Each structure stands twice: as C-alpha cells, then as structure tokens.
Amino acid sequence: MLKRTRSLLYLCIVTALSPALPSQANSLDLPDIGTAASGTLTIAQERQYGDAYMRMLRNSQPIISDPVINEYIESLGHRLVANANDVKTPFTFFMIRDRNINAFAFFGGYVALHSGLFLHAKSESELASVMAHEIAHITQRHLARSMEDQARRSPATLAALAGSLLLAIAAPEAGIAAMTATTAGNAQSQINYTRSNEQEADRFGIATLAKAGFEAQAMPRFFGRLADEYRYASTPPPMLLTHPLPEARITDSRARAASYPEKHLSPSLSYHLTRSRIVARYAGINGEAALDWFNRAEKGAxxxxxxxxxxxxALVYLDKRDFDKAQPMLEALLKQDPNNNFYLDAAxxxxxxxxxxxxAQSLLETALKVNPKNPVLTINYANSLIEDSKNQQAVKVLQRYTHDNPDDLNGWHLLSQANSHLGKSQEDLAARGEILALKADWNKAIQYYTxxxxxxxxxxxxxARYDARIDQLMSQRDRFMALQ
Known part of the structure; x- marks a missing residue:
C-alpha cells in the first residue's frame, strides 16, 4: 500500500511531462480543455504553490546552479513557451543533477530537467520535445485537473490535496500518510486520467515544437528510442515509470508529427556545448572517462x-588544473567566437x-559592453573581483545583480562571501538569510536577519531595512505554512 501511494503521489507531482497537441494540423481532434480546473484552483493559487514547491526542492534536491547551463535551458524553454497556447503563468526552467532520464513540471510554470536527459537526447529538437511536453502539462493545467478529479471522488478538498503534496515534499512520510485516504482507493482511475493527460500533452507539445521551428518528428523518435532501449529492462528509468510509453501512444505521436512538414536542421552547437559541460562536470564520471567519451563521440559527429x-x-583539463593544456584550446575557441558565454566562462x-x-576582468568587461547585465558575465565578473580582493567593487555589482535576479543562489552566495571578506557581518548574515528563505528555512532566515x-x-x-525584511519573511512564512 505504501509503495502504491508513493507512486500515485509522484504521478501527481510529475504529471506534467508529456508533449502537446498541434494548433494547426488536426486542430479539431481535441477540445480546448486547458482551463477546466479554473473554477477550483486559481492561477494565483497555482503560482503560490509552485513557489513553495520550488523552495522545498532547493532544500532537498541537487539542483544545478550553473549560470551557463541555466542560461541555455531558459533560452530554449522560453523559445518554446513563446510558441505555446494557453500560457497563463511565467515559466522557470531548471536542472537537477541526476543521471536518470526524467523531467517533470509543477504548479506555477516550473519545469525540471534531469541532467541525464542530455546523455540520451541526441539533438536539440529531442530535448526540446521533452520540454514542450512539460510545458503542455502546465498550460493544460493537468496537475490541477488531476486533483480536481480526485476531489470529486473523495471527501478531500482541492486545497487539502495540494497541501498534502507540499507536505510530501517537506516531509515525505507525513505527506504519504495525508494522501493515503484520498488516493489509495482510486489507483486505476488516477492512472487512466494520467495516461489521457500524457496523450494530450504529447499532442499539444508537438504543435509547440513545430511552431517553434524544431523537428516535430523528434518527439516520437526520442520516445520510441527510449521504449525500445528499455523494453525489457528490469528497472526502467523514472521517466518511463511515471510516463509510460505504450505502443498506442508512440503510434499516435508519429501520426501527429507526420502531419507537419519534415525538417532537417543543422546540429545546434549550443546544445552540444551544454551536453559537453554536463559530461565534463555533472555526469558523475572522472576526467579520463569524460575525455574518452568526447573522443568516441567526436568520431561519428x-x-x-x-x-x-x-x-x-578543455573543461576537464581546467578541473584537473592542467592549465597548459586547457589554455590553447580555450583561446582558440574564443578567437572563433569571442562573444560565446560558454567560452568566456571557461576562460x-x-x-x-x-x-x-x-x-579575466578585462575579458569580461569587454564582453559586458556587448551584452550588459548578462547573468553569466555578471556572475563571472563579480567572482573575478572577489578573487582579486576587490570586494567593495564586487558588492556593488552583486547588489544590482541580486536585485534583478533575487532567486539566483549564486548571487547571494557571492554577496555573502564579499561582505564576509570586508568584515561586514550584518550584510553577510542578510545575504545568508536570503539563501535560507529561498530554501524555505524561514525560521533560520529570520534569525539571521534578527x-x-x-x-x-x-x-x-x-x-530599518533589516527589520522591514524580517516582517516580510514572517508574512511569507505564515503564508507558506498555511498552504500545508
């Protein structure tokens, strides 16, 4: 019973991982039911829950706070969002360090990608197909609709179900206990409802994919390859456990993709640079294994x-501090493309x-003239100032940065570090308080500000500024606790 309830809870959390329905080709096949949940859970409430879930995830999951990777997936994600239907919330894309193939979406426009996706997706279009699927889960409000369906069949209210979901992230066993009464007796209907959501998300996702200029065929190709690869596996990846790929679903997505003109796109260098960065730094393999991977992959590329x-x-050599090997490679890359943030960050x-x-500072100052306020360049510049003991200058840069990017842990960590070096204990404590608040550790955040x-x-x-922030944090804490 516990395993079944846990899996149902996870199905609710990740119910947004499927591609979507075309807006032009075969557009009459499905009605637009993306707002069916609007009468029970408002968009504002979804955003509130989404913010709460994200804070819990920062505290419990190995989220990759890599400015270069984040810039790439945010750019790719927002290109897709700009071509999606029924967008009612801002979107946030982030990556979790996990070699398992998976992605999931939740309230408030949050989409998580596992780093393992990059090891299996062979092109940018294939990665985009997974992201388009997740975007469709959000735009069609599948999580809210699934909860609404559960609420109809149980004594629980939608708020109670959403609160149990939040509690499950904060304290898994307590959350599972809270969900038991409302989900354990409805296993088959929940699974059926989720499968229909998956198919709908596939259809909307393919439409978004095609409209954004990617290969519509990438979705059935990627999912079909996964299904074939893990067909007889005793432990399939989490993505196939929570988003099963029966033959009917793959056949439907192939037919849907076939209704769009076939495209043959050139390989995306940005995608493959991101992939190389993940292999070098986040795949959990040593430097020699990473170098072997690059050598083998290059042969057929x-x-x-x-x-x-x-x-x-070059990243492998950098991390091994073999600068003599890294330097000629990076300087040659920069000569080819002097405004490439991947190369600027590594240099x-x-x-x-x-x-x-x-x-380092001269390099970044030149780049910032071309691309002012760019997060990758600004974070690197602030870090270079701190390394050079120019902490007061770094503080000025980081105060602006954290104002513009209040949810970026990197900025607060560097601001804490710079103020600590300057002996400004109160500013160090305030920056650390912001980090704790972003991880939902409200009491300690308030303690640091106090x-x-x-x-x-x-x-x-x-x-006065610290006291005002304490009042704000106390209000945020109370709203957060009320959600549970």
Missing amino acids: SQQLKPAFDYGR TDLYLGKKEYQK QASKLADLGSLEQ
Missing part, C-alpha cells in the same frame, strides 16, 4: 561540432586559476 568536444576537453576560470585576475539588525547601528536606515 559533424565537423561543425568539433568546438563542442574541444570545449569539453575566466582559466585566468582565475592562473591568478591572472586583470586578464542578528543582522542587532549588529546595525540603532535607528539607522540599515537597521
């Missing part, structure tokens, strides 16, 4: 992807590793 493999090798690491701080307030001069503007 297009010549235009050679920079991606050189970049991956910054190279120069900082060699303690050539001014060289300590900061005590360190500030009595009656100063600084103290």
Whole structure:
C-alpha cells in the first residue's frame, strides 16, 4: 500500500511531462480543455504553490546552479513557451543533477530537467520535445485537473490535496500518510486520467515544437528510442515509470508529427556545448572517462561540432588544473567566437586559476559592453573581483545583480562571501538569510536577519531595512505554512 501511494503521489507531482497537441494540423481532434480546473484552483493559487514547491526542492534536491547551463535551458524553454497556447503563468526552467532520464513540471510554470536527459537526447529538437511536453502539462493545467478529479471522488478538498503534496515534499512520510485516504482507493482511475493527460500533452507539445521551428518528428523518435532501449529492462528509468510509453501512444505521436512538414536542421552547437559541460562536470564520471567519451563521440559527429568536444576537453583539463593544456584550446575557441558565454566562462576560470585576475576582468568587461547585465558575465565578473580582493567593487555589482535576479543562489552566495571578506557581518548574515528563505528555512532566515539588525547601528536606515525584511519573511512564512 505504501509503495502504491508513493507512486500515485509522484504521478501527481510529475504529471506534467508529456508533449502537446498541434494548433494547426488536426486542430479539431481535441477540445480546448486547458482551463477546466479554473473554477477550483486559481492561477494565483497555482503560482503560490509552485513557489513553495520550488523552495522545498532547493532544500532537498541537487539542483544545478550553473549560470551557463541555466542560461541555455531558459533560452530554449522560453523559445518554446513563446510558441505555446494557453500560457497563463511565467515559466522557470531548471536542472537537477541526476543521471536518470526524467523531467517533470509543477504548479506555477516550473519545469525540471534531469541532467541525464542530455546523455540520451541526441539533438536539440529531442530535448526540446521533452520540454514542450512539460510545458503542455502546465498550460493544460493537468496537475490541477488531476486533483480536481480526485476531489470529486473523495471527501478531500482541492486545497487539502495540494497541501498534502507540499507536505510530501517537506516531509515525505507525513505527506504519504495525508494522501493515503484520498488516493489509495482510486489507483486505476488516477492512472487512466494520467495516461489521457500524457496523450494530450504529447499532442499539444508537438504543435509547440513545430511552431517553434524544431523537428516535430523528434518527439516520437526520442520516445520510441527510449521504449525500445528499455523494453525489457528490469528497472526502467523514472521517466518511463511515471510516463509510460505504450505502443498506442508512440503510434499516435508519429501520426501527429507526420502531419507537419519534415525538417532537417543543422546540429545546434549550443546544445552540444551544454551536453559537453554536463559530461565534463555533472555526469558523475572522472576526467579520463569524460575525455574518452568526447573522443568516441567526436568520431561519428559533424565537423561543425568539433568546438563542442574541444570545449569539453578543455573543461576537464581546467578541473584537473592542467592549465597548459586547457589554455590553447580555450583561446582558440574564443578567437572563433569571442562573444560565446560558454567560452568566456571557461576562460575566466582559466585566468582565475592562473591568478591572472586583470586578464579575466578585462575579458569580461569587454564582453559586458556587448551584452550588459548578462547573468553569466555578471556572475563571472563579480567572482573575478572577489578573487582579486576587490570586494567593495564586487558588492556593488552583486547588489544590482541580486536585485534583478533575487532567486539566483549564486548571487547571494557571492554577496555573502564579499561582505564576509570586508568584515561586514550584518550584510553577510542578510545575504545568508536570503539563501535560507529561498530554501524555505524561514525560521533560520529570520534569525539571521534578527542578528543582522542587532549588529546595525540603532535607528539607522540599515537597521530599518533589516527589520522591514524580517516582517516580510514572517508574512511569507505564515503564508507558506498555511498552504500545508
């Protein structure tokens, strides 16, 4: 019973992982029922729950806070969102370090990708097909509709079900207990409802994929390959457990994709640069294994992807502090494409590793003139200033950055570090308080701000700012707790 309930809970959490229905071809096959849940759970409530879930995930999952990777998946995701139907919330895309093939979406427009997807998706269109599927789960409000369906068949209210979901993330066993009464008796209907959501998300996702200029055929190709690869596996990847791929679903997606013009796109260098970065740093393999992977992968690849493999090798050498091997590779890549953030980020690491701080700063200052306020460049620039003991200058950069990007842990970590070096304990505590709040550790966040307030001069503007933030955090904590 416990295993069944746990899987049902997980089905609810990840119910948004499927591609979507075409808006032009065969557009009359399905009615637009994406707003069916609007009468019970509002968009504002979904966003509130989504924010709460995201804070819990930051505290419990190995989320990759890599500015370069985040920039790529956000760019790709928003290209898809711009071509999706029924978009009612902002979208946030992020990556979890996990070699298992999976992705999931939840309230508030949040889409998570496992790093393992990049090891199995062979092209940008294949990765985009998974993301389009997840986007469709959100735009069609499948999680809210699934909960609404459960609420009709049980004494539980939609708010109670959503609260149990949040509680399950915060304290898994308690959440499972809370869900038992409402889900354990409805296993088959929940599974059927989820399968219909998967098919609907496939159809809407293919439409989004095609409209965004990707290969519509990439979705059935990727899912078909997964189904064939794991057909007889004793432990299939989580994606196939929560998003089963019966032959009927694959056949339907192939027919749907066939109604769109076939495209043959050139390989995306940005996708393969991201893939190389994941292999080098987040695949859980050592440097020698990563170098072997790059050498084998390059043999059958297009010549235009050679920079991606050189970049991956350069990262391995950087991480091994073999700067003599990394430097000629990175400088050659920068010469080819001087405004490429993948190369600029790695070159910054190279120069900082060699303690050539001014060289790193000059490189980034030039790049920031072309692309001001870019998160990758700004974070690297702030880090280079801290490494060069220019902490006061770094604080000024990071204060602007954290104002513009308040949910980025990288900015707060660096701001804490710079203030600590300057001996500004109260500002260090405030930055650490923001990190804790982003992870839903409200009481400790309030505690850190309270300590900061005590360190500030009595009656100063600084103290007033800390006290005002304490009031805000207490209100946020109360709203968060009320959700459970």
